[in-house]
Amino acid sequence: MRRKRNLEARTAACSAVLAGRLENYRSRADNITGVIDFTRIFGNSNPVRLEIGCGKGRFIRETAALNPGVNFIALEKSENVLITALENSVKEKPPNLRFILGRAEYIGEILESNAIERIYLNFSCPFPKNTDAKLRLTHSRFLGIYRKILVDDGVVELKTDDLPFFNFSVKSLTENGFAPFLNGEPYKNGVTGKILTEYEEKFLGFSKPIYYLTAKKTTRSPV
Numbered sequence: 284m285r286r287k288r289n290l291e292a293r294t295a296a297c298s299a300v301l302a303g304r305l306e307n308y309r310s311r312a313d314n315i316t317g318v319i320d321f322t323r324i325f326g327n328s329n330p331v332r333l334e335i336g337c338g339k340g341r342f343i344r345e346t347a348a349l350n351p352g353v354n355f356i357a358l359e360k361s362e363n364v365l366i367t368a369l370e371n372s373v374k375e376k377p378p379n380l381r382f383i384l385g386r387a388e389y390i391g392e393i394l395e396s397n398a399i400e401r402i403y404l405n406f407s408c409p410f411p412k413n414t415d416a417k418l419r420l421t422h423s424r425f426l427g428i429y430r431k432i433l434v435d436d437g438v439v440e441l442k443t444d445d446l447p448f449f450n451f452s453v454k455s456l457t458e459n460g461f462a463p464f465l466n467g468e469p470y471k472n473g474v475t476g477k478i479l480t481e482y483e484e485k486f487l488g489f490s491k492p493i494y495y496l497t498a499k500k501t502t503r504s505p506v
């Protein structure tokens with residue numbers, strides 16, 4: 284995708300819905316120093332859910348609107364993509380939704396332990412080459428971070444059209460302190476609560492099967 288014009292200025296204009304940026308990809312959380320104070324941002328202590336790789340943000344905007352008693356944080360590494368979510372949200376300024384520009388690799392540095400009740404992974408990039416496996420958002424290096432930031436009975440919820448990525452995720456979750464629950468069938472539109480993501484709509488249009496799981500954090504240590 285071509286870089287959009289005036290991206291920096293446009294992102295800056297959306298500061299009302301941007302909780303911060305994690306821009307120094309190579310070393311550490313850069314622009315956000317310390318952990319995010321959800322009570323300050325949201326003005327309440329409602330439970331917080333996190334979407335990682337939110338893309339253009341349709342799923343999280345609609346989910347937040349339907350769940351005013353829950354707070355939502357959406358993370359996306361691509362500013363070029365996130366700008367759509369930011370500009371759509373800034374008009375509404377939903378009180379229970381904020382975005383972070385940055386990579387999942389660093390999210391553990393800015394979120395407290397036991398802070399998140401649910402993590403959504405919607406159509407995460409499957410990175411099919413074995414040499415790229417560590418980039419998959421269900422690789423053990425991410426699951427360690429998720430275990431830290433999730434509450435004790437916290438849940439990862441995953442949807443994908445990519446069966447090899449789904450199978451990889453089931454195995455990785457099982458080996459890294461999560462108990463995946465599979466409904467045994469390819470996901471049918473509506474199973475997770477009717478809200479489609481941009482990618483989901485596209486794949487359903489091609490009649491592609493979609494695979495779905497939820498995985499609860501377990502108390503046992505990863506194998």
Ligand SMILES: C[S@@+](CC[C@H](N)C(=O)[O-])C[C@H]1O[C@@H](n2cnc3c(N)ncnc32)[C@H](O)[C@@H]1O
Pocket residue numbers: 335336337338339358359360361364385386387388405406407408480481482483
């Ligand atoms: C295939 S898109 C899906 C977007 C959206 N969730 C949907 O279902 O329409 C995957 C998104 O995850 C983002 N992403 C991939 N790896 C990431 C990472 N390590 N940290 C944050 N975002 C990431 C990509 O930039 C991309 O926008």
